[in-house]
Amino acid sequence: MPGRVEGKVAFVTGAARGQGRSHALRLAQEGADIIAVDLTGQIDTVPYAMSTPADLDETVRQVEALDRRIVATQADVRDFDALKGALDAGVAQLGKLDIVSANAGIFSFGTLDELTEEQWSDMLAVNLTGVWHTVKAAIPHLKANGGGSMILTSSTAGLLAIPNIGHYVAAKHGVVGVMKTAALELAPFNIRVNSVHPTSVNTDMIQNSATYELFAPDLTPEQRTKEALAPRFQTLNVLPIPWVEPVDISNAVLWLASDESRYVTGLEVRVDAGQLLK
């Protein structure tokens, strides 16, 4: 049986680890070749260790182990020329572009009166402008391809407010605006654009001491274990789980990327264990 995205080429940003790697692998399992980019470096205002070149190498290894092709490049979504260069080179090697997963994103926190200028500008630059750059770089290729599917990673924080992350909420709401506009502008070209909205996902972005401190300021650093934090994350959700796994987001991305959703555009698809219901 052919894969659900057999023969397609997907561009995934933030692909070195976490959700991005999971998206690349899930799409590759179902027959896609991958163009992967990641910053593979640190941003000063991000309070956890970001990805490394070794992480991106591991994504390459796992995609190739599935017998799919992958073109991986170090690139920063804030730098349009670099991003475009990486994508153009990938398309030159793999022949075309069908799918875009604008996944790269960062997390930091502070109340609106405490956030520094740098925290705010880094967040908007990566999580909003970076998504627009990804869309902008991809559109010419998708038009040349005669259609395609773009999936922009927003968040439940793109649909509701959460205290202490006003810059993240603003950026992720902004992604919905980009999505809806792109969906309208690109529908005549058979290019679909949707967003996905995860609740907490079990990755380094939340499984780190800084995020634990945000959720458990009353505990000592020693007490802040993953097991101790799980019930607190669970209070965000309706289903009895603390967080979802990266593959749960990837399965939504896969559906949106495949022709099974050929008439689905302009949606906010929540994979949120019911968080928005609360």
Place this chain on the structure above:
Amino acid sequence: MTGRVEGKVAFVTGAARGQGRSHALRLAQEGADIIAVDICEGIPSIERYYAGSTQADLDETVRQIEALDRRVVARKADVRDFDELKAALDEGVAELGHVDVVAANAGVFAFGDKTHEVSESDWQDVIDINQTGVWHTAKAVIPHLIEQGTGGSMILTSSTAGLKGTPNVAAYTASKHAVVGIMRTLALELAPYRIRVNTVHPTGVATDMILNEAAFKLFLPDVEHPTKEQAAAVFESTNALPIPWVEPVDISNAVLFLASDEARYVTGTELKVDAGYTIK
């Protein structure tokens, strides 16, 4: 490769034809057994728009499922009659052993009158079938899902008219909004049991429900006998994607995703399959 809903049993209402048959077949293709119900007769207030389903339609659904080597229990049942619906489901569960997936799909479309000119009986028929019928479906199946203790997925068919207003389609629009209310309530009530509840919201689907002259006239009131081709252009103008309507299988693919464990943490969502209708 195992199917995406291998070994599950799905309860599908309105399964004799159209989207319901398509859901049953798509789920069966991916490994599910089916409990199918349909009213298999016309509803007087609806028959001026389009003809009702028949026993022959339901038989054909059965034939196609069995051709896929899946089991099916099909019964004539009216979603307005709780006892009848429950009996059909219970028989299906007794024969097939369990139920995991629910597609509350049965519905009718009535239209053409200004809201204040809708007759009492027309209003009541639509509310009874599209709204109360969905509740009946949920009410019949929930005890099975809770008792089994293995979670489950309920997919309630709403509409783009469950999210936006639709002039001259008041009862249908009210009923389809109400389905969202049922879904949100159930998603909260049933989350502790890992039973997920979501809605799907199709734009126009190429079935008898819209491919009829009465529906064409809703969009082309000034044309005496509007053709499918004339209607297609107007339908297309309501969608963002350059298509007049979607096929039943497009809705089934969304139902399949929600039914499968791929969507194991998706609950309480309104999933549109609408070619961009609601963003225009």
Place this chain on the structure above:
Amino acid sequence: MAGRVEGKVAFITGAARGQGRSHALRLAQEGADIIAVDLLEDIPGAPYHGATEADLAETVRQVEALDRRIVASKADVRDFGGLKKAVDDGVAQLGRLDIISANAGISTQMAPADELDEDMWQNMIDTNLTGVWHTVKAGLPHIKAGGRGGSIILTSSEAGIRGYGNIAHYVSAKHGVVGLMRTLAIELAPLSIRVNSIHPTQVDTDMIQNSATYDLFTGKQGSTKEEFAAASQAVIALPIPWVEPVDISNAVLWLASDEARFVTGVPLPVDGGNYLI
């Protein structure tokens, strides 16, 4: 100074007490005459008593104390014929109709969706959804006949935009009201008749100040008003346990007045930030 709805006539259902009476008074304070109806009976399954003749008489007294006219009658929103007669009589006496406040609503059995009784479901849909449609259907010809446009305000609920456990029939009916509102807003826009819905959080009336509602919110039997207040406040962003009827009336007044002349098709929460959290 002229009132904000001076010279207009408003039709209000469920006007004997609670939010409906408050709407009648607030609109009358700002210059409107009132056509008031109410069921004036106990509602099966409701954990509170229905309004009485005396309640409706008190609404009449208070409106008249404001030097406004009022035509009040007993009518059931489930009975289109009776409702139509009441509004027809009111318009015959007061001369016109500009505003409809479809406010009548009930709260009844509280149970998981699969345990709700058939008659509880049906009566809820009949009253809180079909009753709203009836109200609009009865009043609309009079607003149209005026040729001056108008404003229709449908009372939905926070439960019209989000789900709550154990009241599937209420949530469904209140969501249905939003569908009706959106449809009407499109149909009636060419006539400059505006249609909006309001979505109150908990309002301090008999409908919530009863032990069944206390227990629904706290999740335990025999809860006190204080425990309910704490549980209710937990779902509202502002530091309040509930809002007062006049807070909803002020939203109705704004939507009814020409201040909102270009506002139509809007679900307006008056919820202290309930929807945010």
